[in-house]
Amino acid sequence: MSPTEASDERGLVFWMLFWAPGVLGLGALLLYLFKEQLNELRTLRFLTKQLSPYFPEFDIEQLQRWVALCAPHVWHGQRRRDFSTLADFATPALLEASRGRFEAEARRGERFDGALERVLKIHTLGLRYAPSPDTPEPPPAGVELVLRVEFLASDARSGPDGRVLTGRPDLHQLQQFWTLRHDGRQWRLHALEAADRERRDLPRPTALPALMEWKRKE
Secondary structure: HHHHHHHHHHHHHHHHHHOOOOOOOOHHHHHHHHHHHHHHHHHHHHHHHHOOOOOOOHHHHHHHHHHHHHHHHHHHHHHOOOHHHOOEEEEEEHHHHHHHHHHHHHOOOOOOOEEEEEEEEEEEEEEEEOOOOOOEEEEEEEEEEEEEEEEEEEOOOOOOOEEEEEEOOOOOEEEEEEEEEEEOOEEEEEEEEEEEOOOOOOOHHHOOOOOHHEEEEE
């Protein structure tokens, strides 16, 4: 090897060593910033290829229809401070937690004046298996699906003086995180919250039990 070739090789090694940490750091940063979007792609692929052929309620179009059926009951229940019409769609845990929240809002003299126009889109962010410790059942019972749901709606919550505390009184695009929990027969809404941040606590769908262990409840 000539002196010129040796010098070129040392220069290449130097630049590789100089830039490698920066490139790796940038890659890690991008993975952190776009974790939700990457998990959405993984989850959607898993639903489409692994689950929906055997369990149709995991199909993205059926999930969209289920959310569209459930959402009007959510908005109606918040206006009336009564989620009884949501009983066929929600888990007992959500209904119980909502009763406590509605009672606290009533004591403070708050009022929800939101109205739902339509569901725009759902994003499947993550799947996890969280069986009940008291009465464990084979999946799909205990499987939870985290969604980011986009709505065209108003969501103003006002105080006793009429001042808007949260949300907006006009129709606008808003987002919520919905956690659906499977009871062995169907989906039920288990938790909902405003989607005002990126979700970084999302499990990978490959953490679910093997499909051969799944059994639909009779």
